[in-house]
Amino acid sequence: MRFESTETGVYPSLIYPPYLSTVKRGPTREPLRIRAAEPVQANITASPSLILPHDTDLTRHGQGEPLGEKIVVTGRVLDEDGKPVRNSLLEVWQCNSAGRYWHKRDQHDAPLDPNFFGFGKMLTDDDGRYRFVTIKPGPYPWGNHHKAWRPAHIHFSLFGSVYAQRLVTQMYFPSDPLFDYDPIFQSIPDLAARQRLIARFSLEQTIDDQMLGYEFDIVLRGRDATPMSL
Helix, strand or coil: CCCCCCCCCCCCCCCCCCCCHHHHHCCCCCCCCCCCHHHHHCECCCCHHHCCCCCCEHHHCCCCCCCCCEEEEEEEEEECCCCECCCCEEEEECCCCCCCCCCCCCCCCCCCCCCCCCEEEEECCCCCEEEEEEECCCCEECCCCCCCEECCEEEEEECCCEHHHCEEEEEECCCCCCHHHCHHHHCCCCHHHHHCCECEEEEEEEECCCEEEEECCEEECCCCCCCCCC
């Protein structure tokens, strides 16, 4: 298996001038193609012992209930042939409902929530499905340009079952008015590929009067691949 993208517009350019920091950090030389069959084909395994109590419920990390809208997010992780990626590690992280990350570098003038730290991890099941409970994140200013605000989003890190499936991406929420103004979202040239980053509201996954449900399927590689984030 070799990692190569033949689908124009699915992956963002490593230098996208409207996203200002990529101009400084993006590589200016063409990447080298290497053949590393063994490291690419070797299976990645994750032990269930990696998952700690409450890792799949980000609202249970504090001493009380966090502030904000409680939601449940679920979906399937699939390979390029549409087959489930089983027992694979998936990590998520996000800001709180006020749009602030629990990180010392985030000095955004918004409150921290002592009951919400914004990170979790889980394994996919035999059907490739994952599920976690969290708080819907808020938008936040990020200083890239005048009136720069990020749409509400959750970061995903996926390891797949082989090294060539590694993916770091972001999940967005439907009908966000900030999509048109966000260089990170717009850095993906293909409209259909951008739409694959937007979760679907799901009444089926909604839990009574407790939390709204969202579905977000992820495809690792191939024509229908979920784009990486910059």
